[in-house]
Structure formats: C-alpha cells, structure tokens
Amino acid sequence: MSANRSCLIVGAGIAGLTAAAALEAEGWAVVLLGKGRGPGGRMATRRIGESRLDHGAQFFTVRDARFREAAGRWEQAGWVAPWFSDGGHVRYRAAGGMNALAKHLAKPFDLRTEAKVKLLELADEGWQVTTESGQTLRAGALVLTPPAPQAIALLAACSSRFPSEISSILNAIVFDPCFALLVTIDGPGLVPSPGYIRPDQGPVEWIADNTQKGVSTGAAALTIHARADFSLHNLEAPQEYVAKLLLEAAKPWFGGQVTAWQLHRWRYSRPVDAGRRPACLFSRQPACLAIAGDAFGGSRLEGAFLSGLAAAESIGEAGS
Template sequence: MKPSISCAIVGAGMTGLMAARELQSHGIKVIVIDKGRSVGGRMATRWIEIEGNEKGFFDHGAQFFTVRDPWFQSFVDEWISAGLVREWARGFAQGDDLPHHDGHPRYCGTAGMNAIARHLATGLDVRVNTKVESLTRQAEQWSLALESGAAIQADALLLTPPVPQSLALLNAGDCSLPDGARHALERITYDSCFAVMAVLDAPARLPEPGALQLQQEPIAWIADNHRKGISPDAFTVTIHAGPDFTREHWEADHETVARKLLHAAGEWVRAPVKSWQVHRWRYSQPRLTHPEPCLFVNDAAPLIFAGDAFGAPRVEGAALSGLAAAAALLKRV
C-alpha cells in the first residue's frame, strides 16, 4: 500500500458519508460520487411547489432513526447540540389511536432527514449528479467509468449502493470477485416501497405525534410532515406502502398506485388531497442481510462493500457500516 492512498466511494448516503469523514480525518484522499441530485440517498427530503410560491416538504425515505450503539450515539448527541436533530417521539400509534411508547427515542432531522446528510457532506469532495456506469481494476488501481464519459482513478474502492446495484457496476466492467464474496453478496435481498407524497387542503388527523406505524398492507406508515415541523407552510403527508402491495403493483402506473394508497389512507388522514407525487424505492430496506458490518475483498487494490445490508439495517446500521468500512481500510494502510 502506498503511503498516501486515495479512496473512491460510490454513494453519498449515510454509509458513504460516514466512511468518507472517517477516512479523510485519517489523511486518506477521498472522493464521493453520487448519481442523485443531492447527497443523502434514502435519507431523502423533497418539496412540491404549491400555489403562491409556497412549498410543501416531505421526508419520503427514512422517517426517523433509533440509536443502540454508544459510538453512533456520540455522533447523534453532536447533531442534537448543533440543532440538526431532535427527538421526535418514543413510539408511534399502530392504528388504534393509542400511543405505543417503548421508552426508546426516535430521532429526526429538524429540517428534514436530508439535512443530516448535507451536514455530513460539508468539507468533503462530493460529486452529485455523477453516475458511475462500470468499474474496472487495472493492476493496483480502480477505474470508475462515469456516464459523462470521464473516468476517476483511485487506489481503493468503497461501494455503498444497494448490493445488486454495486454488483451490476462490477459486472459491467467484467470485474471478477472471489466465489465466496460473490455468493455472500448475491444472497442479500431488499424489499421495495412506494412513497406517496400528498399535499392536503386541511390538517391530517393522525394521532400524536402525527404519525402511524401500521406495518400492514397496503399501508405501512403515514406521517404528517407539517406536525413533524419540516413543512411549515403546507399540510403534507408521506404514505409508505407495505412490501406486498408494492411488489404486486410494481408495474402499475403512478395514477393507479396513488389512487389505491390515498383511498386506503383516507380513513386515517381524513382531509382532502390537493395534489400528490409518487416515488418508487426499488431497494427500500434489506430483507436478507450480511452478518458482518462490511465485506472487504483483500487485493492489491482494496474493494469494500458496505451499507445498511451489512451488520444491522436502517440508518444506524448504515452509519456503523460506513465506520466499519473505514476502519477496515485504515487497518490496511
């Protein structure tokens, strides 16, 4: 390994950003590449323009996060002190209008979940709107071929997209993997999820604190972004479909999906819908995960897979996976 190495990170979600900060703080030259318009990946916040130049805001990916690990808690405490994160609730009603408090804080971004990612990206070399099309390994270097026709070279490569997408990038560059690693990676699967974002004419009538964790079909979750504090000028709700409904309707058009989900959510939302948008999360949350927090392919040019499908799922799992990936690479340097 060279004294000062470079690492390319594909994905500026929680995993990629946590890894990037950790590596950069240890003197590694890091470049983070993401095909999205903004950083954050599934920690996504979107706005819809409504009349009078006002905007309705939605968290349409991750809604909140929990903390079990003391290391992750230390980051979260900093974000709380910086005013970036707040405790939202200690549990949500599950369809019976009764609070289900289990004592564990659920945290959210005070200005939306995406703001946490934007904060983490500060001071990093992050290229958004930059899609990687294929990956090749030449001797001790990785080469990332971009959609623009340009290429990026790096000594080490960290892949944080959902695993089927990472494998597709390696396949596109005819890049081989050891059989054991490929087998472990091909076992990982994800659920899909439709998110319907609806602008309402009146406040939604969800129980305190303005969210319902139904975990049913066709609706898994409904949240009132106005009461959450991220959509001050408009009444907006985010509706997440369950995995079965999403799978069964994956080929349906937006109109059909929205009509069915808005109808099913109507009994809880109880307010007229002015407008809506649908987002399709093909890889929403992992169904089958890898037991270790990252997978290191030891080679002259190191390759690491990480993300919420490694170790533990969700936002916390992604953060810990990013930190584990950085530690694994630093151990090699």
C-alpha cells in the same frame, strides 16, 4: 488523486458519508461520487409547493455507542432532535428533513453529484472509475455503497478477480420495495399527535404528517408508505393505479381535500435479514475494495452508518 492513501467512494448516502468522514480523519484523500443531484440516498426529502416531505427514511434510532456519539454531535449542532419515543427508544427526526442532515454531513467533502458510475476497472495501483458523463478517476482504494443489486452490476467486469465469497454474499441479498406516496391536504389532517400512525391492516404501513413532525409548515403534508407485500405485488403497475389504492386506504387520516400528490417507487427500500451479514465486505487483493451499506450493518440508518465505519476501518488497516 495519487493512489497512495486515496479512496473513491461510490454513493453519498449515510454509509458513504460515514466512510468518507472516518477515512479523511485518518489522512486519506477521498472523493465521493453520487448519482443524485445531492447527497443523501434514501435520506430523501422532497418539496411539493411550499410543503416539505421526508419520503425515504422517516427517523433514526440509536442503539450502538459509536452511533450515539455521532448522533449526540448532530443534536448539539441542532441538525437532529427527538421526535417521539416508543418501544423504549427515542426516534430522532432531522431539522428541515432527513436530506438536510445528509447535506450537513457532506459539506466537508469533495462530492461529485450527478456522477453515475458506469464502469469499475482494476488499474495498476488500485482502481479506475468511469462515470456516465465520461469522467475518469483513479484511487488506491474503493468503497461501494449502492444497494447490492447495483453493486453487483458495477463489479461485473472484475468480480472474478476477487474472492468468490464476495459475489455469493452480494447475490444473496434481497431488498424489499416500498411505494412512498406524498400528499398535501388543504387542512390540518387527522394523523394523531405526534404526527405518525402505523395502520394495522390494509396496504398502508406508515403515515407521517411532516407538519406535525416539524419538517414542513402550513397544511398537512403526509408521507404514506406502502407495505412491502403490496409494493412487490404492484411494482410494475401504473402509478395512477397504485396511488389510487393508497389514497383510498389513507383517506381516513386526511381530514380535507388532497391538493397534490406524488408517488415514488423505492425499488431497494430495506434489505431483508441484514443483521446476519458481516458489517462490510472487504478484500485487499487484487485491489483494496470495501462494500458497505445497510445490507451489512442492519436495515436502518444506524446499520448503514456502522457499515460505513467498518469499511473505513478495513481500508485504513490495509493502508497503514
């Protein structure tokens, strides 16, 4: 990859994928590096047997005109559809699960999966990035989209060369954790139509029935999200203990026997106070660097999308 109008993007969640699309549309050569087996990040969908369950982001909401335009294209393509409305907003689900949307969006790009970046170095005309497997790539510009604590660790070797404001903003970012318990039931389940409930007390914040949602087929397949305070309190507790508490709390909505469960711990689930920060962090010197993600644009898919867009715009202006 020659340094001129070339960009490496670390992270293939919605922020990275959006930045990639905007930069490629402006003629940039882009390579995406993601540590997962596929794209998506927190747009995550898992299988348990024949069931399919969204275990990160559950839906997205559209408020901004630029996101509306993108969501409109996705809806026309059949990738997303309205799930329900509340509070005056339509909540969209993705056909086949949130991760399927990420896969559609990633299709046009050079995406290197299972490529965990371990080292970022300033090189003559930009950046040199080294992955855990020893792959080395160079480019003129870099977009970082991992959650702030992971971005800080990656930048450790060179952060002193960038304006100190970047480190101070990154260091102040706090993420709430969230336990996601995925459960399959041997019956239809008791979550009311259209397939979600927000219990008003106890450790459970959200239950979605992926079958009613249209992501899974057959018996009920439930995603149970714990509240942030419960998740923080039990962050290092044994899985079986956390699962037992959540299974007990969600039992009234089961309507049958649990056939299987899996617990996932999102250490960095949603950023706190994301709306108060700029849409991305950017520095032109000593090398073109943009830092994006939901901690900047707002703590949701839409915010991460807008932050990815802002990162691409900053890099595009610097490179033109």
